Amino acid sequence: MKRYLLSVLAVVAMATGAAAPxxxxxxxxxxxxxxxxxMAAQRAWHGNYAYLPYGQPTALVVPxxxxxxxxxSWGVSQNLMYPLNHQFGRNAxxxxxxxxGSFQATPHWPSHTDQFGVYYVRGPW
Amino acid sequence: xxxxxFLFATMVAANAFSSAARSADVEPVEYIVxxxxxxxxxxxxxxxxxxxxxxxxxxxxxxxxxxxxxxxxGVGRLAGTxxxxxxLVQGGFAGDxxxxxxxxxxxYPDLFYNFYTQGNCNATNAQMYISPVPxxxxxxxxxxxxxxxxxxxxxxxxxxxxHNYYDGGRGMNxxxxxYFGPPVRQAASNFYWxxxxxxx
Numbered sequence: 488m489k490r491y492l493l494s495v496l497a498v499v500a501m502a503t504g505a506a507a508p509x510x511x512x513x514x515x516x517x518x519x520x521x522x523x524x525x526m527a528a529q530r531a532w533h534g535n536y537a538y539l540p541y542g543q544p545t546a547l548v549v550p551x552x553x554x555x556x557x558x559x560s561w562g563v564s565q566n567l568m569y570p571l572n573h574q575f576g577r578n579a580x581x582x583x584x585x586x587x588g589s590f591q592a593t594p595h596w597p598s599h600t601d602q603f604g605v606y607y608v609r610g611p612w
Numbered sequence: 613x614x615x616x617x618f619l620f621a622t623m624v625a626a627n628a629f630s631s632a633a634r635s636a637d638v639e640p641v642e643y644i645v646x647x648x649x650x651x652x653x654x655x656x657x658x659x660x661x662x663x664x665x666x667x668x669x670x671x672x673x674x675x676x677x678x679x680x681x682x683x684x685x686g687v688g689r690l691a692g693t694x695x696x697x698x699x700l701v702q703g704g705f706a707g708d709x710x711x712x713x714x715x716x717x718x719x720y721p722d723l724f725y726n727f728y729t730q731g732n733c734n735a736t737n738a739q740m741y742i743s744p745v746p747x748x749x750x751x752x753x754x755x756x757x758x759x760x761x762x763x764x765x766x767x768x769x770x771x772x773x774x775h776n777y778y779d780g781g782r783g784m785n786x787x788x789x790x791y792f793g794p795p796v797r798q799a800a801s802n803f804y805w806x807x808x809x810x811x812x
Contacts, residue, residue, distance in 0.1 A: 524730075532729045533736065546729060546738040550768035575727035575764075580737045589735070608738065610764040611727050 523572040532573040537590035538604035544590060546608040548575070556607050561598040574609040714780070724755040727764075740764065760789045769793065 514520075533544035549571070556571045593602050727740035742754055743763060756762045759774050769792050776785040 527731045529733055530731065531733045531735060532731060532738070533734065544736060544738070546740070548740060548743065548764060548767070552768050573729060573731065575740045576730040577725065578728060578730060579726075580728045580730060580734065582735075583737060585736045608729055608740075610740070610767055 523570070523574065526570065526572040527574065530572065532608050533590075533606050534601040534604070535591050536593060536602045536604040539593055542587045542590075543584050543604075545605050546575075547605050548610045549607050551609045551612050553607070553609055559600045565599075571607055571609060573607075575611045577611075724757060760787060765789070765791055 532546065537543050538545035551574060553571050555568050558565075558567050558569065560566060590604070591602075593604060597603060729737045741756070747753075759765075760772070765772060772789050772791065774787040774789070776787075777783070778785065
């Protein structure tokens with residue numbers, strides 16, 4: 488009887504352990520968020536190219552739990568992966584849009600995904 | 613209120629806000645935020661902020677009740693500054709704060725507020741809404757007045773809670789929302805896209 492109870496308990500423990508959500512972020516002090524804020528404060532969210540339909544660098548909103556971005560480029564081993572730090576926030580920031588022509592247009596033969604002028608920015612939590 | 617909505621995998625695009633560049637010929641965009649006027653302009657707007665009270669002092673015991681309602685300085689007066697919303701602040705409601713009258717408020721969370729790119733090294737900044745497609749300034753603007761329905765909440769699987777304090781903090785409306793997708797269909801989709809699909 489005792490062995491039977493123990494085995495039942497083991498089965499129940501295994502079942503509940505398997506059913507529990509496993510992918511918990513092991514980041515209780517939100518250190519990655521701090522890193523992201525620091526990195527985003529020191530880097531621009533955009534590159535040097537404007538998205539042609541708008542004439543400005545254009546932010547593509549991605550989910551806030553996105554970690555990284557991939558750039559594809561012409562040439563050997565220039566497909567790079569970067570952390571995606573920038574996130575939309577509540578503070579209104581300056582400057583706004585620059586005059587038209589402040590950024591380069593997409594070349595006729597683009598050689599890098601940044602040249603399309605669309606850059607990822609994570610949405611707010 | 614429990615809202616079951618599918619997790620949209622849509623990526624909404626937002627453009628760098630072009631209204632700031634054309635501010636010479638376009639009125640600055642103003643939003644009603646908690647019955648105050650908050651301008652989108654960062655600097656250089658004299659109508660921003662709710663504290664700019666021009667004609668709001670009413671003596672105790674005088675026509676306060678009339679001013680609180682829709683009478684002298686209330687909604688009915690549309691002349692003057694021209695904008696209905698700025699009349700709301702300058703004419704009657706916010707001006708009664710100074711005399712001890714409780715103003716009529718419309719909830720403490722913002723009715724609409726935009727989100728902006730952050731950082732110190734940006735040569736230009738982008739606002740998140742209007743999404744997914746920005747429109748020219750002469751077309752107009754759309755507002756999401758109910759925060760749980762804002763599209764950026766639909767981007768990922770999460771839970772969120774929204775609080776709305778009213779009546780000077782005596783009342784609170786609490787909304788908990790679960791954003792998730794159908795698990796079986798999502799699992800099948802992942803199995804197809806990650807295992808079965810031929811890479812090409």
